[in-house]
Amino acid sequence: MNVLFLTSELCDFVKTGGLADVAKALPMELVKRNHDVRIMMPCYNRIPNYFDYPVIADLSLTNPQNNTGIEFKVRQAKLCNKVTVWLIENEHYFARNSIYAENNQSYYDNGERFAFFSAASLLTTEYLKFVPDIVHCNDWHTALTPMILALKYQNSPFFKNTRSVITIHNGAFQGVFEKSQLWMLPEISQVNNETVSQGFNNINFLKCGVFYADKINAVSPSYAEELTTFLGGHGMSQNYMDRINDLCGIVNGCDYSDWDPSIDKNIPFNFNSDTMVDKSLCKFLLQEYTNLPVCNKPIFGMVCRLTDQKGINLLIPVLDEMLQHQIQLIIVGTGAPELENILHQYTKKYADRFVFKSVYDNKLAHMVEAGSDFFLMPSIYEPCGLNQMYSLAYGTLPIVRAVGGLKDTVICYDENPLEATGFIFKEAEPQAFLNCVRRALIFYLQEHLEFLRIRRNAMNVRYNWSDSAEEYEKMYKSAMH
Template identity: 35%
Template structure:
């Protein structure tokens, strides 16, 4: 098959979060399975330099946008990385900015226009440059692709056989804008309807994608169920429930070329399941990095955004209790100011038991995952998660709340019935989290049992090829849909602007 990915970020060109890792790992895995894959991304500031490629202009001036306010971005191509063809939408006025989505004042006020252009440009690239069998779009920033395909481009014979899959990486981000946005981005007013894009008086790009895509995927089986409930559905649970027959959960894969303790250049010593001696050296190196003493107790690591849905309301309440269990805490991340301040203050009060680094540092992230004994992820919501997969491979035992991809990837340690691969808790409370850490702390003191846990986790394979095969099944199912199965609202028809 020929598969065209559309997203707002992707390695090696740009990254703010896990979406970029998926846009690197999944296309590469699909190519390895024998498929042709291309990716459309905005040319963000520094993207070409980051990827160390030399692009060529393949379309000098692409006409996109509403007829009364057209824009004429170029399309850069002739870039192949790991067998994947890349196209960059080159519109400096929209995408050559300090950051991808916003600044200190908040989201960019023209995000609706910026990502409407990305969706339109991707369809034009599909039509004129690289015709796919399936367009695979990601999150709200590309969610207008299926909307446009089934409305504005509905009668285009070139695109008639193209099918569209939308992946939701985090349902909490919608792309919600005032109703007047429809006219500004050149979409038909008929889309302002409760069965299409209308959402509590606004329009919602993600909702439009959920309605019009041929198939929907999200990034774990558990999360696919959770987002159909009011607790995790963010107001879209009803829409998702109506499309449950086209909704598939596929756990993200881990890129073991980047995350492998046997040959990781970022850590102090190599190690493997056959020889764990180097992990001790990694622990000493990590503690030295944070100027912490090497004590007998376990090192508890965290690498995370410091926000509510990652569980930092629980973490900040539990810090005294965690140190009281004899743990040494090392943490890397940034996010909400109140959490940054609280963590810095705690580290200042406990300089021998807690090290905190605000920001993000890829090398330090590898050091924390390699050198810690335990890794804590108490997320309120975690659609898939990647760091728990990396932790398993590095013999760092995860402690997680059983939600989303954390539920699907971590097997609870439950002796004598199961060695498992980590420790889990269900209730989203500080007491439940502390109790779970206490169980892990007790297991750590039994060195034989702890080694069994480490080896069980290191033996798990969450690499991309398995996930890629599941996506191929979804693409194949989308391709065989008949014309009358494409658009859930049967009366939407085509609308030309």
């Protein structure tokens, strides 16, 4: 199949979150399976040495009603020398200090920027004569594309057999903008469709994608189910229910070339399930690196953005009680300044057992995964989650809430001891989280041989992109028939 993969970010080029990882790993896997994949993304000036990539097209997106045009260039790059990447360059839209926002404030014209990107992507594909069987959109940034295909190109012989799919990585972010931002797309801005509108003057990009795409998937089966519920749908549950027959869940794979303790260059000692002594050495060196007492107390690690979504609001109310126990806790992440300040206060109070690093530090993230005994992910919602997969690979038992991809990828000891890989709690309550932490602590202290068995279980689990890509293939085929 010919697949045009649209994304707002891409690992090795520019990244703010998990979407960038998926946008690299899935196309790479699809190419291995003999599909012709072209990735399309904005040419941000933050992309290292973007000006070295050759310009392969000079184009203009024109409004047919008043003949105003937006000129742009197309540059061509390669991802890992395997997948062609087309970069849409327009200084006004993409030569900025950041991708989406500055100083925690989204760019006011994000609707216009990403509407332009979606429309320019289809124009470029036509110009370069790459006829896609599938246009694969991701999240709200590219969610207008299925609508543009359906309305602007409805009589186009070029796109007549093209089908669109959209992947929901995080349904909380929907892209709601005034219709006036779509001035270059009268085919879209003048549509009066209550299903995709948000009030009288606004349009909801994600609703457009869900309404017009041929198939929809979420990044885990449980998250697909949650999207259809009042609590999990973020105000769009009915939109998903209306498309229930075209909605599925596909768990993300994990990039084990980056996250495998037997080859990881970011950790002091490599190990596997047969050489667990070296995991203990990683633990002691993590303690040394973070200025914690070097000892055999269990380490609970956490690497995340400091937001309510990640369950920080479940952790902070019970932090005092948690740190009364003989444990060590290491949290790495940045976020809301008020949350950072609270955690910094706790480091003064519990200097011998709690470390908080308000940084994004890839090496430290790897060291925390390798050196911890447990990994905390008490998320309020989690479409897929990657850190629990990393934790499993490193024999660091995840403590997670029963939501989304966490529920789909971790097996709870209290429900299935034989195949267990971690611990799960259900209620989004601080006390429920604390009870689960205590349960894990008792397990570590009183059933240590059993703990080591579960650790081996965890290390033998694999969520390979080859399996995920097979599921995406099936979805593509169903979209085409």
